[in-house]
Amino acid sequence: MIAIFYAIVATLVVAYWLIAALLSRGEFLTIRTANVTLAIGILVFVFAMIVGSIVRxxxxxxxxxxxxxxxxxxxxxxxxxxxxxxxxxxxxxxxxAYGLPLILLIVSLLQRVVASRRR
Structure with missing residues (x-):
């Protein structure tokens, strides 16, 4: 079960960067608000994985x-x-474990795409 969760997380992060690269323009890696939101989303994923691995x-x-x-x-x-x-x-x-990080990834992706198109 935990291996499936790790695979889902890895797939979501890869899909995030592919969609961001396809829909964004220019310097989409330097958008601070999207980077902070992405970091929080990944930290929540990591925390959920650690708790899921340690706590029965x-x-x-x-x-x-x-x-x-x-x-x-x-x-x-x-x-x-x-x-x-x-x-x-x-x-x-x-x-x-699943909903909050996914919402944060979607918000970060939208921030990244919208901000890159405004530049």
Whole structure:
């Protein structure tokens, strides 16, 4: 499973640079805002990979946030397989690992393309 995640990350970064090279004009490597956003996106990817490699159940890290959001840790019905907190932690960890870095890569790509065409 973790090897698939590494392959997805590598493919996204390669696709990012190919699309940026095809759609941009001129000095598209020197756009500071896009470089900062790209760096943050890659750091989030790296952090997600490290956490996924070290921690057996990364979703457990988010279960500590449930009380601050007012999410119940108990099963509301007797036949539920997961508590609302477990559902939040599972979906939240997937969003942080896959969704946030992907959004940052897309924003960085758009910044790079738009800024390179304005120069």
């Amino acid at each position: 159940a990364p979703a457990r890290l988010l279960e500590g946030a449930c009380p601050s959001f007012g999410i119940s840790r108990t099963y509301p019905l007797g036949f539920d397989t997961q508590s609302p907190c477990e559902v939040f932690a599972n979906q939240g960890s997937a969003m942080l």
